[in-house]
């Protein structure tokens with residue numbers, strides 16, 4: 001999957017505080033609710049999809065912003 005620049009622009013248009021809240025509310029199969037780090041922004045069916053790593057275990061996590 002390619003990084004989606006339009007999705008990234010839409011994501012960056014969110015206020016910082018909202019983005020932070022969403023980044024801190026990502027589900028990890030190992031840790032439960034966690035923070036996503038080192039993520040890339042993609043789009044999925046016109047929604048924004050963040051794919052990155054769990055801050056706790058460094059495992060892969062993703063979050064769909066709809």
Ligand SMILES: [Zn+2]
Nearest residue numbers: 028031054057
């Ligand atoms: Zn984790």
